[in-house]
Amino acid sequence: MKLNDPKAMRALAHPLRLDLLEVLSMVESATAAWCGRALGVPQANCSFHLRQLGKYGFVEEAEPGEDRRERRWRLVEGSREMRVDVAGADTAAAEAIGRRLERTVVEREMAAILRYAERRSEESPQWRGKAGVVSALAVVSADDMPEIERKWQELLRPYLARAEARGEPGVEVGDAAAGGASSERRLVRYFMAATPVGALDGMTGDPVEGVPEGASEGQGGESAAASAAPQAYMTGGDSDGHDR
Structure with a gap:
């Protein structure tokens, strides 16, 4: 799924909504209560954000389980693989929203990498x-x-x-x-x-300028x-x- 619709991109630019999509990608369907337990967040929060994801077509209601009072949610098939198309945004506002979503994705992944670094010794x-x-x-x-x-x-x-x-x-x-x-x-x-x-400040001129004679020569006479x-x-x- 290619994302360039500003409303859809804005709907995704929230870490918990990305977490919910990730959790739902690993199960057939789930309730807001189950998602809340899996992610360690209140059920009400999950319920609200699942409804927002449903509003913009990322998730949909699934067949009810044994407890018909609880909504079950599942991923819409195209939501398994998505690309943020910032370059295809047709307005400056849409491009800004796309960059905000990109930043949210990157910050979320960096946080996960740092969490692993902190607990690496426990593995x-x-x-x-x-x-x-x-x-x-x-x-x-x-x-x-x-x-x-x-x-x-x-x-x-x-x-x-x-x-x-x-x-x-x-x-x-x-x-x-x-x-x-x-x-x-x-x-x-x-x-x-x-x-x-991008261009790096100061990267001009001879990179080995000032090196003693002979020190810039590698094997075979290469600089x-x-x-x-x-x-x-x-x-x-x-x-x-x-x-x-």
Whole structure:
């Protein structure tokens, strides 16, 4: 689903509403009370925000359960994958709302990453050694960027399907609070952002100016500037699960 409608984007620009969509993506349907227990927030709050999500077509009422007095909610199918189309906004106000939603999404993901960093020592060695954060500078063209995103989505798609199939036969997910062995399946957050780097102040002239003679030469006579490559940075564990 591509989002460029200002009212729909404004409806999503709330952390709890994003939390509700995430919770509903992992169950067939749920009541506001169940969502409240899952997220640790009052039922009344969940009920209000679910109605707002329903108003703008992100969720819909499902078939009632045993207690017909309680509404059950489920995701509208297109809500499983959404893209905020800020570039496609037709007015400055719509673009501002789109940027507000983008900021809400990024802040929510950053908060989740920092929460993990705080409790990392509580994880079992098997999981602690494999989780982490990766950051890198790459040289790409504007046309490369959608292709990189597509490949990333394709890589994750089979695992996203597991999350959607939680509770079905053969698709068991371990208790996140229990730690568990590395062979157990758990919910894991992934977040990707592609942000072109702007011009950096002071990055003009010879980058090795003032270096003593000979110090700028790399192997094969290459200058330090020519032989340098964008670096990748990773925290957490390596591919073998060893802590870095």
